[in-house]
Every structure is written in structure tokens, then in C-alpha cells.
Amino acid sequence: MSKFNLDIQINGQAVDRVTLLERELERAYVALEQFKSKLGHKGLKELFKDEIKQSDDLLWNASQNNDYVSAETFVNVTGMKTDEFLTTFHHFQETKMWAAHPEHYIVDGKRGCQDVMETVGHFGGPCLFRIYYVEKFTDFEPPFDPEFPKRLLGDIELISGGKIKMRAMHQFKDTEEGMLVKLNIVFPKNLPAEMIENHKWHLAIEFKNWLTLAYNAIHAK
Structure with a gap:
């Protein structure tokens, strides 16, 4: 018997695997957007209430330890500068925030903060937190890289109550x-190692999409 293989054709033209996967991913995002829009914020929170509690408890309990660890991802961007990206990013509507990652369920922007429901580090179910965008941290002194002068910083607290030792610390040059981008989420050190490692991939996926959406928005004007 021959080795398993697929040869797909549409309108007489061969379709390669990468093209097919891209189309599949595109339709998956469309289905997810319909699902999230249909349920709405209230419906999503109710549907995942047990998972949210489990994930919130994990982050809260880990935050009782004072040690930190970073999940870092680096991006080299051509064709767009830092200010162009940040200005566009801060004007994204929720559908574009959703579109950055399949595990973004809610990204509800308010003045100076966002309510976020997402699966952190591709681990377990979603948690529900609020991120406050700040100029500097008041109770945390991270080792910033002086060669990266522009920053996107966020203090994070659980909406169920309580500030946790989790912060967004993205730097741009x-x-x-x-531009060069150093993406970093600082976590309590005693979270599961796979959660920290997988969040590097989460950052890569969401910022790949946000950077692409921003570039397309800038050049559509």
C-alpha cells in the first residue's frame, strides 16, 4: 500500500497544504467571531465561569510568592515605526483585539485600561483580568533595557478581586x-513552567496579528 497523501484540486488547480491551512484558519476566526458576538460578554463569562475561577485561583495563589519570571518574545519589524504602531493599536476596536488570538474572548477597552478574558499561556481555561496602562510601575522595578526607550506597560489585577504579580512590559526601539520589539509578560515564578513557556507563543501569535493589522490600517488610509 502507498504512503498516505492528499492531492487536492479546485477548478483544475492544485491546492498546496499551506494555502489550505491558511484558508481553514481564516474560516476558524470567522466562526469564533460569530460565536463571541452571539454570546456577548455576559454569555461568555457565564459559559466559562468555572474555568475562570480555576484560572483566577491559580494566578492569585501563585502571586503570594515574591519571585518573578519573564515570558519574552522578540520581533524585528520592517516597514513600520513604533509611534505608528502604538497610535494605531490604541484605537483598535474589540473585534481587532479578538482577531489577534483564538483565545481572546473579551478585550473591552475603557479609558486607560482594558478588561480581558483570555487563556494565559495556553494553559487550562480563560481567566478574567483588568490591565491598567501606566507610565511606570509604582511597586515594581523591572530591569528595563535602556536601548529600548519606548514602552507599553500594564499593571494587572483580577476582576474577581486583587492585584496579582503579573505585568505587561513591552519595549520598543x-x-x-x-523597529525592534521586546515583548514581555512578568509572571509569578511558581506558576507551571509550561504556562510561562507557552505564553511566549501567545505573545508571538497576538503581536504578529496586531502588527499586521496595524500596518494594513496605516496603509489603507
């Missing part, structure tokens, strides 16, 4: 061709 313009280059001749675009």
Missing part, C-alpha cells in the same frame, strides 16, 4: 527599517 526604532531602527532604520522599522
Whole structure:
């Protein structure tokens, strides 16, 4: 018997696996957006209330330890500068915030903060937290890289109550061709190691999409 293989054709033209996967992913995001829009914020919170409690408890209990660990991802961007991206990013509507990652359930922007329901580190179910965008941290002194002068910083607290030791600490540096980005979420150290490691992939996925959406929005004007 021959080795398993698929040869797909549409309108007489061969369709390669990558093209098919891209189309599948596109339709999956459309289905997710319909699902999230239909349920709404209230419906999503009710549907996942047990998972939210479990994830919130995990983050809260881990935050009783004073040690930190970073989940870092680096991006080299050409064709767009830091200010262009940040200005566009801060004007994204919720559907674009959803579109950045399949595990973004709610990203509800308010003045100076966002309510977020997402699965952190591809681990377990979603948690529900609020991120406050700040100029600097008042109770935390992270080792910023002085070569990356522009920052997107966020203090995070659980909506169920209580500030946790989890912070957004993204740094940007313009280059001749675009920018370098150091993405970083600081976590309590005693969370599961796979959760920390997988959140590096979460950052890569969401910022790949946000950066692409921002670039397309800028050049559509």
C-alpha cells in the first residue's frame, strides 16, 4: 500500500497544504467571531465561569510568592515605526483585539485600561483580568533595557478581586527599517513552567496579528 497523501484540486488547480491551512484558519476566526458576538460578554463569562475561577485561583495563589519570571518574545519589524504602531493599536476596536488570538474572548477597552478574558499561556481555561496602562510601575522595578526607550506597560489585577504579580512590559526601539520589539509578560515564578513557556507563543501569535493589522490600517488610509 502507498504512503498516505492528499492531492487536492479546485477548478483544475492544485491546492498546496499551506494555502489550505491558511484558508481553514481564516474560516476558524470567522466562526469564533460569530460565536463571541452571539454570546456577548455576559454569555461568555457565564459559559466559562468555572474555568475562570480555576484560572483566577491559580494566578492569585501563585502571586503570594515574591519571585518573578519573564515570558519574552522578540520581533524585528520592517516597514513600520513604533509611534505608528502604538497610535494605531490604541484605537483598535474589540473585534481587532479578538482577531489577534483564538483565545481572546473579551478585550473591552475603557479609558486607560482594558478588561480581558483570555487563556494565559495556553494553559487550562480563560481567566478574567483588568490591565491598567501606566507610565511606570509604582511597586515594581523591572530591569528595563535602556536601548529600548519606548514602552507599553500594564499593571494587572483580577476582576474577581486583587492585584496579582503579573505585568505587561513591552519595549520598543526604532531602527532604520522599522523597529525592534521586546515583548514581555512578568509572571509569578511558581506558576507551571509550561504556562510561562507557552505564553511566549501567545505573545508571538497576538503581536504578529496586531502588527499586521496595524500596518494594513496605516496603509489603507
